[in-house]
Amino acid sequence: DGGITQSPKYLFRKEGQNVTLSCEQNLNHDAMYWYRQDPGQGLRLIYYSQIVNDFQKGDIAEGYSVSREKKESFPLTVTSAQKNPTAFYLCASSSPPGTNTEAFFGQGTRLTVV
Amino acid sequence: ILNVEQSPQSLHVQEGDSTNFTCSFPSSNFYALHWYRWETAKSPEALFVMTLNGDEKKKGRISATLNTKEGYSYLYIKGSQPEDSATYLCALNFGNEKLTFGTGTRLTIIP
Numbered sequence: 001d002g003g004i005t006q007s008p009k010y011l012f013r014k015e016g017q018n019v020t021l022s023c024e025q026n027l028n029h030d031a032m033y034w035y036r037q038d039p040g041q042g043l044r045l046i047y048y049s050q051i052v053n054d055f056q057k058g059d060i061a062e063g064y065s066v067s068r069e070k071k072e073s074f075p076l077t078v079t080s081a082q083k084n085p086t087a088f089y090l091c092a093s094s095s096p097p098g099t100n101t102e103a104f105f106g107q108g109t110r111l112t113v114v
Numbered sequence: 115i116l117n118v119e120q121s122p123q124s125l126h127v128q129e130g131d132s133t134n135f136t137c138s139f140p141s142s143n144f145y146a147l148h149w150y151r152w153e154t155a156k157s158p159e160a161l162f163v164m165t166l167n168g169d170e171k172k173k174g175r176i177s178a179t180l181n182t183k184e185g186y187s188y189l190y191i192k193g194s195q196p197e198d199s200a201t202y203l204c205a206l207n208f209g210n211e212k213l214t215f216g217t218g219t220r221l222t223i224i225p
Contacts, residue, residue, distance in 0.1 A: 004157070035215075042118065042215035043203070050211065058212065090158070100146045100207060102160030 002027050006091050006106035013085075013113050021076045021109045023091035032074035033092040033103065036060060043090060049074055078111065085113045116140055116208050120216035127194045128224050134190040135219040137204030141185035146207040149178055149189055152218070153200040161189075161202075194223045 004025045013019045025032065031050050035043040045058030049068040063082025068074055074093075078085045088110050092103040119138040127133045137147065146165045152158040162171040167182040175192045191198055201220045205213040 033213075040217065042217045043205075044215075045212055048212065056211075100163060100165060102148065102163050103150075103158075103213065105150075105157040105159075107155075107157050 004091055004093055004104055004106040006089075006109050008109060009107065011109055011111045013111070015113055016080045018080060019078050019085075019111065021078065021089055021091075021111070023074045023076065023106060024072055025074075025091075025093045025104070026072060027093055027095070027104060028071070029093035029095035029104070030071070031094045031096075032068070033094075034058070034064075034066065034074070034076045035090045035092065037088040037090065037108075046076065046089075085111060087111060116143070116206070116214055118204055118206050118214050118216040120202075120204050120219050122219060123217065124220040124222070126222045126224055127191075129194055129196060131194055132190065132192045133194055133221070134188050135202065135221075137187045137189070137216055139185050139187075139204075139206050140208075141183055143208045144182045144185075144206070145209045147180055147187050148203075148205040148207075148213060149187070150203040150205065151200045152203055158203060189219075191221075194221075196223045196225055199223045 007022045033048040034046040044060050047066040049055035065077045090108045091106040094103045121136050148163050149161040150158040162178045164180040169180040177190045180187045201218040203218045204216045
């Protein structure tokens, strides 16, 4: 079945460690996005990529990094520079790039930093 | 800052009743409005993408309207069923390749 797969579903890390969240899609979508959700807030955009080997910062990119070496994959690294990394992270994709077409979402990764 | 406001924040509705909630946004720089339904433990799923002032869209018992001049959209659910329980997200494209999300309306249907 076509869709977006995020792994793992739950992730625990010690403070000061970098951690990479996986996002894979088999929808042949050009655009991919990473969002973060905190209690009482809407989804906030971390990074997005409209095409392979290119990506742009979203509204809250500090402390995060991404890569887009393959169309299917858009991993997100939460670095030790991210001051408050504990959150729920959602990956999405759409095609064609742009936001007049619906986005498809993964099931999310809940990251807890202790 | 371009804010997207959703109201109410949460809502309890008796099964069989109809309900509606609101998404408000700055009317300038509007390109498109999205509605998503997000059930617990699942992924958000698109309901509608709307681009034209006066647009009305319908999917089964759910419909939505759009007024870009005054900056709001309504989502209506007719004859609520338990499976309608979810968080409903509104998101706006203000022409900058990004979607700005509201905080959502959490709907609970009481059997």
